[in-house]
Amino acid sequence: MYQPPSDPVNKAKHLKTSQLCELCHSRKAVIKRPKNLMKICKECFYYVFETEIHNTIVSNNLFYKGERVAVGASGGKDSTVLAYVLKLLNERHQYGIEIVLLSIDEGIVGYRDDSLATVKRNQKQYELPLEIVSYRDLYNWTMDEIVACAGVRNSCTYCGVFRRQALDRGANKLNIAHVVTGHNADDMAETVLMNILRGDVARLEKSTAIMTISAGSPVKRSKPFKYSYQKEIVLYAHYKKLDYFSTECTYAPEAFRGTARELMKNLEAIRPSCIIDIIHSGENLVLKPKKQKKQTVKSKNVKKTELNTQEQELEVRTDGTVSLNFKDGNRCERCGYLSSNKICKACTLLEGLAANRAKVQLDLDTSTDGAAKVVRDLEKLSF
């Protein structure tokens, strides 16, 4: 428990003033706070770290009394600290929420199996219920199989789409409409930078939102660590001796995100506040109103009945490309899960994977030489 500061009786007399905590002025400073370089003691660090998260939760009305909340638990440092701190704050400030751990098993041998073992230990340590949902059960593919079939280059794309939907479906299974994740300030600043560098204005607009809801999904997501620095989360886990899994994913991280991360780390070394500053810039960015022509589809290819029931809209983007938008509440024609598109993103990717698997099998099954084989080999080349 936090000890009140400035107790002249308990003040460490053998310490010089410069060695004392800059907040309580009575205990020895042992930490240089990554966020503002203040030298503080362990107790004050715990207190400011937890209080900042509490303030984020309260000022953004993240929870309501009686709400059931699933923590996306990967066993890594961020989500482990999130589960621990959320349970602590829930008890300390009587949020009145019910916390459940929700883990997705992507099927990555030597990585996710080990991190899930950590989550299972966390479940006992924090006395929280745990639900595990696997890609194998949902999609009949594991990430290891996907990488074997589609290569490592796009692994983050597949994994990201499937995980987002898997978290939704896991929450649905638990009858929970709110998933919190351990995305932190560094992750958010990185995303803002990436979207600026790519000129991805649509994503830039949403990249600093603390709470999001995907089109067609009944599950909202929030990021209570939006203003928490990665380095402080690691320090907190270290000093509190939390049990977490620290190995990076076996598959290559998204190359461009890696570059943005590197750039941000370099900036942070010169100016620690730049992480928060980038988030503030993103939050206050005012974008030009979108110039988009929207018209109802009157296409020959679409049956009249479909038009009536599905309320499609044809969106013509400024770069000339078009997309079909389906209003929320629609279901994917393949899997039946809620989706804003006719076929959800996961099913589109699964379709590509199935086609690729068939092609690989064809190559393995037939010992063909000559033209057919050459044509298949050429098909694999991308320019």
Ligand SMILES: Nc1ncnc2c1ncn2[C@@H]1O[C@H](COP(=O)(O)OP(=O)(O)OP(=O)(O)O)[C@@H](O)[C@H]1O
């Ligand atoms: N397999 C998973 N199961 C449940 N939640 C997950 C899973 N993977 C990621 N998440 C959620 O998404 C957040 C961000 O995930 P990311 O892959 O960026 O990992 P990270 O930044 O290393 O976080 P962590 O340290 O918690 O693993 C995690 O903090 C967690 O809440």
